[in-house]
Amino acid sequence: MNIQNSEKFYAQAQNFMPGGVNSPVRACRAVGRAPLFIDHAKGSKIYDVDGNEYIDYICSWGPNILGHANERVINAVTETCQRGLTFGACHSGEIELAKLIKKHFPSMEMLRLVNSGTEAVMSAIRAARGYTKRDKIVKFEGCYHGHSDGLLVKSGSGLLTNSIPDSAGVPKGYTDNTLLAKYNNKESVEKLFEEHGDDIACVIVEPCAANMGVVPPQEGFLRFLRDITLKYNSLLIFDEVITGFRLSIGGAQKYYNVKPDLTTLGKIVGGGMPLAVYGGKKEVMQCVAPLGSVYQAGTLSGNPVAVSAGIETLKILEENEAEIYTRLEKISLQLENAMQESGMNVNRVGSIMTVFFTNEKVKDYDTAKTADTARFAEYFRHMQDNGIYTAPSQFEAMFVSFAHTDEDIDKTINAIKSLE
Numbered sequence: 196m197n198i199q200n201s202e203k204f205y206a207q208a209q210n211f212m213p214g215g216v217n218s219p220v221r222a223c224r225a226v227g228r229a230p231l232f233i234d235h236a237k238g239s240k241i242y243d244v245d246g247n248e249y250i251d252y253i254c255s256w257g258p259n260i261l262g263h264a265n266e267r268v269i270n271a272v273t274e275t276c277q278r279g280l281t282f283g284a285c286h287s288g289e290i291e292l293a294k295l296i297k298k299h300f301p302s303m304e305m306l307r308l309v310n311s312g313t314e315a316v317m318s319a320i321r322a323a324r325g326y327t328k329r330d331k332i333v334k335f336e337g338c339y340h341g342h343s344d345g346l347l348v349k350s351g352s353g354l355l356t357n358s359i360p361d362s363a364g365v366p367k368g369y370t371d372n373t374l375l376a377k378y379n380n381k382e383s384v385e386k387l388f389e390e391h392g393d394d395i396a397c398v399i400v401e402p403c404a405a406n407m408g409v410v411p412p413q414e415g416f417l418r419f420l421r422d423i424t425l426k427y428n429s430l431l432i433f434d435e436v437i438t439g440f441r442l443s444i445g446g447a448q449k450y451y452n453v454k455p456d457l458t459t460l461g462k463i464v465g466g467g468m469p470l471a472v473y474g475g476k477k478e479v480m481q482c483v484a485p486l487g488s489v490y491q492a493g494t495l496s497g498n499p500v501a502v503s504a505g506i507e508t509l510k511i512l513e514e515n516e517a518e519i520y521t522r523l524e525k526i527s528l529q530l531e532n533a534m535q536e537s538g539m540n541v542n543r544v545g546s547i548m549t550v551f552f553t554n555e556k557v558k559d560y561d562t563a564k565t566a567d568t569a570r571f572a573e574y575f576r577h578m579q580d581n582g583i584y585t586a587p588s589q590f591e592a593m594f595v596s597f598a599h600t601d602e603d604i605d606k607t608i609n610a611i612k613s614l615e
């Protein structure tokens with residue numbers, strides 16, 4: 196695969212942006228290749244500046260559940276643009292999107308639109324602390340909740356990929372109230388509650404972890420988190436930035452049938468535009484300004500163009516729910532089966548999956564880290580050379596979309612099976 200033009204752009208970009216990128220994982224440092232510079236994308240395919248075509252399993256890291264540039268979404272956005280890009284004022288689209296979200300996430304009795312997953316999580320935690328009047332939070336090793344100061348402790352995603360244990364620039368005091376537990380390990384959570392129970396505002400969790408690679412919750416783990424937070428009057432926050440509208444139209448909370456107090460959404464809910472959401476119990480959300488004393492605001496929040504992309508995407512998912520989620524499950528299972536037949540160790544839930552290059556069953560951060568990242572890099576390069584675009588990191592998810600055709604799946608299976 197000739198990627199000369201990408202390499203040229205990459206060399207230029209490094210003069211302007213740290214590592215040549217605007218988000219670290221994109222730099223592809225873990226796999227020894229220049230990042231692809233993208234020209235355009237349509238459906239299941241993405242095209243680089245050298246004219247190469249790839250079947251895309253990054254899907255912009257999750258938003259593109261319908262594939263790239265869905266015609267209805269593009270039309271909705273184009274039409275909205277004609278009426279103005281931003282008003283910084285109220286508009287009826289906000290209500291329409293909120294209604295759609297609440298219909299499928301009934302636990303989100305009241306919500307706020309923001310611009311990124313990072314912002315959604317940061318704001319949800321502030322609301323939880325404001326409501327409970329407690330400072331401590333519990334997060335899990337290997338779960339990523341965006342890059343706000345208090346959450347950059349044993350996070351997954353780019354931090355795991357680039358072996359950054361924490362972040363410089365975060366004063367120690369900012370993470371003093373962040374308690375760490377082990378994913379799928381009830382005892383580690385119990386211990387924290389025994390020691391700090393009355394000070395814990397909330398437990399935040401990826402209900403199916405996807406930022407240390409995909410690590411599903413073990414049977415009963417989410418129910419346990421629900422019970423223990425209720426027992427100690429703490430709040431349970433599901434970070435559904437990845438799982439929302441993906442594991443099911445009602446996200447992981449519907450898929451696993453466990454109801455959190457607060458939820459964060461991102462990616463799919465914005466239909467490919469910068470939009471995210473936090474929300475939950477009315478009594479908690481009523482603490483947010485201007486009703487309450489928890490401050491949170493945003494110049495571009497509820498941006499009409501982003502909102503219209505979100506509305507159209509959710510409408511398509513709603514109108515074709517059975518067809519879309521049945522197909523996603525079917526083709527994702529085909530990929531999983533092919534990987535297993537090739538002796539790969541794969542974790543999958545619905546349309547997100549990760550191949551781990553380790554013999555251990557991956558159930559938490561420690562087991563994820565046993566993966567052989569050099570072997571992963573070989574796998575990545577093999578797939579790229581066969582026209583398959585996957586995440587350039589062992590610790591990310593592969594995303595399947597409704598736009599992936601049977602032919603795409605066959606081609607991908609052939610690439611998987613030809614890995615030596």
Ligand code: PMP
Binds near residue numbers: 256310339341437461
């Ligand atoms: N939470 C989760 C579970 C995520 O996967 C991500 C990003 N991948 C975030 C939060 C942060 O979202 P953003 O990148 O939009 O800030």
